[in-house]
Amino acid sequence: MTDQLTETERSKAMAELESEGWTLNDAGTAIERRFKFPDFPNALAWMVKIGVAAEKMDHHPEWSNVYNRVDVRLTTHDAGGLTALDIQLARIMNAQ
Numbered sequence: 001m002t003d004q005l006t007e008t009e010r011s012k013a014m015a016e017l018e019s020e021g022w023t024l025n026d027a028g029t030a031i032e033r034r035f036k037f038p039d040f041p042n043a044l045a046w047m048v049k050i051g052v053a054a055e056k057m058d059h060h061p062e063w064s065n066v067y068n069r070v071d072v073r074l075t076t077h078d079a080g081g082l083t084a085l086d087i088q089l090a091r092i093m094n095a096q
Contacts, residue, residue, distance in 0.1 A: 004081040013087045020094045029082055030075035031090060037068045046070065046096055053092050059085040061093075 005013065007028075014024055014031075022033045037043040043065055054060050062073040072093065074086040 002076055002079050002083040002085055004076075004079050004083055005087070009084075010082055017087070017090055017094075020090075022090055024082075025073075027081075029080070030073050031082065031086060032071070032073045033090070033093075035070045035072065035093070037070075040067050043068050043070055049096055050089075050093055054089060057085065057089060059089055061089060 010024070010028065014022070017031060020033070022031045024031055035043075035046065037046060047063070047065060047070060050061070059076070062075070064071050074089055075081060076083040076085055
């Protein structure tokens with residue numbers, strides 16, 4: 001099992017991720033971001049690409065899709081909060 005990030009680790013990660021549009025939820029247990037695409041096919045293609053990466057990591061996002069947008073929430077349920085896996089997956093999402 002992966003451990004939750006410490007407050008220092010979480011702050012350091014958020015210093016990087018906030019510039020990419022990620023926000024930390026009020027409880028400090030998840031990060032969230034809305035991705036927007038030109039249209040539904042582009043949003044769906046991105047979700048498939050990220051889904052493959054998430055499956056390889058065995059770490060799956062909470063997300064929803066409406067037309068050209070994908071709302072993402074990352075947290076590690078087994079750890080009860082934010083872990084390095086969430087930060088790694090957020091970086092993968094940002095890179096796509």
